[in-house]
Amino acid sequence: YSQGDRLLYDLHRSADHDTQISSRIKERENSQLEDVEQVWQQTLEVELNVDTTLHPVLLTESTEENVRDRERKAEIFFETMRVPQFSLATQSVLALHAEGYTSGVVVDIGAGHAAVVPVLEGKLIPYALEPMLRSGDDLTHQLLLSLQQYGFRDNLHTTGTLLTISRRRGVV
Secondary structure, three states: OEEOOEEHHHHHHOHHHHHHHHHHHHHOOOOHHHHHHHHHHHHHHHHOOOOOOOOOEEEEEOOOOOHHHHHHHHHHHHHHOOOOOEEEEEHHHHHHHHOOOOOEEEEEEOOOOEEEEEEEOOEEOHHHOEEOOOOHHHHHHHHHHHHHHOOOOOOOEEEOOEEEOEOOOOEO
16 A cells, blocks of 8 residues: 555654554544554555465454444455455453463453453353453553652653663663
8 A cells, every 4th residue: 555655564664654543543533444454455465465365364353342343344354355254353362262261361451451351162251341440551650650769760761562771870
């Protein structure tokens, strides 16, 4: 996908565009799926050089996804990318399967969300889902405050998911 003289992938990597897409995705604006669709197409067709008409796709989703977004994702993959098969699975269910279980409770903590997710026989139990008031961003912020209290004051910052801690003499 190109926009002007630059590829979307290059736009996505530029700081300004990356911030715009990230904030729209985080805030779940309506344009979210259109932005993500362009990233999916660029990644699959250009970067990975995959013929999407020949390969099934398994896409993960968070526990908070609504039905309309699920339908729209299926529509994008079947109609635009013409995949032969498409499946959506929640990250919590896949985490349990990866450990060899089909039932259990998963504590799902992401940058902007956190929840206790009960799963029974491979199915999410939506009425028992318990969202948490804190998220990964909150935990990172609290860690920064705690480190500052213990003397890590100079050059203490986060970059995406990377936490950089340094003192006056060297990196810790």
